[in-house]
Amino acid sequence: MIRVLCILGVLLAGCIDTSTIDPLERQPKYVPYAANPFFADGRAMRTPPPSTVPRERAVLRPEFTAGKDAQGDVVNAIPIPVTRALMTLGRKYFEIRCATCHGLVGDGVSLVATQMSLRPPPSLLRNKNTGPGHVYQVITGGYGLMASYAAELNPEERWAVIAYLQALQRSQGAQLADAPPDVRAQLLKESSP
Ligand code: HEC
Structure with missing residues (x-):
């Protein structure tokens, strides 16, 4: 019985109002959008001074932020180093944001696509116009x-x-000869019954 109570206690902990046990949550403070008579406009949240930009915002790098060079032309290469970490991040966001419509491998096969009768999401593998700069414009605008x-x-x-997406375009429909020799041997071994 005690064991059951313990398990229930752990399971229900998420449902309890944590301010009963956490004094920091009870301390006097202004929560976002709360009123505060101290300021003339009656609001607790302050407007940042004009022209303030977040420290994290990249500026003066139009090829990175806008996908266009200083002349305003769409870039034709990815302007940052393509590392494994970037690829992993890309896979995560492609699968969350794009795969719902364009399919997990970008071939346009998805459940959502079957319901979009007006203009189904196209395959991104055979689309002739998928240069990096162009896709950047599509995602952005x-x-x-x-x-x-x-x-x-x-x-x-x-x-x-x-x-x-570039990795998907290269990998989907790739030939055995495209793989490096050591990987080729491994693939042959895996495919033989
Ligand atoms: C809600 C469904 C949906 C999602 C999610 C989605 N797309 Fe699309 N996408 C479409 C549709 C529909 C079109 C075709 C639009 C048209 O031709 O009017 C399209 C077109 C495109 C094109 C082709 C543009 C061209 O020049 O032909 C690219 C590239 C593209 N999407 C990339 C992406 C990427 C990258 C993501 C993820 C960030 C994404 N899409 C997310 C539905 C979607």
Whole structure:
């Protein structure tokens, strides 16, 4: 019985109002959007001074932030180093943000696609116009019926998605000869019954 109570206690801990046990949550403070008569506008939240930019925001790098060079031309290469970490990030965000419509391997096969009769999401593997800079514009500003994903993905995450998309384009429909010799031997071994 005690064991059952203990397990129940652990399971229900998430449902309890934690302010009963956590004094920090009970301390006097202003929560976001609360009123505060101390300020003339009656609001607790302060407007940042004009022209303030977040410290994390990348500026003066249009090829990274806008996918365009200083002349305003769309870039044709990924402007940051393509590392394994970037690829892993790209896979994560491609699968969360893009695969729902364009399919897990980018071939346009998804449940959502079967329901989009007006203009189904195209395969991104055979699309002739999928240069990195163009895809960056599509993610940032949307394209036709596709919405912008600028609010969901910051510039680095967008380039990561593009790097992963390039890997998908190379891997889907790749020939055995495209693999390095050691990987080739491994693949042959795996495919033989
Ligand atoms: C809600 C479904 C949906 C999601 C999610 C989605 N797309 Fe799309 N996408 C579409 C549709 C529909 C089109 C075709 C739009 C048109 O032609 O009007 C499209 C078109 C495209 C194109 C082709 C543009 C061209 O030049 O032909 C690219 C590239 C693309 N999407 C990339 C992405 C990427 C990358 C993501 C993830 C960040 C993504 N899409 C997420 C539905 C989606």
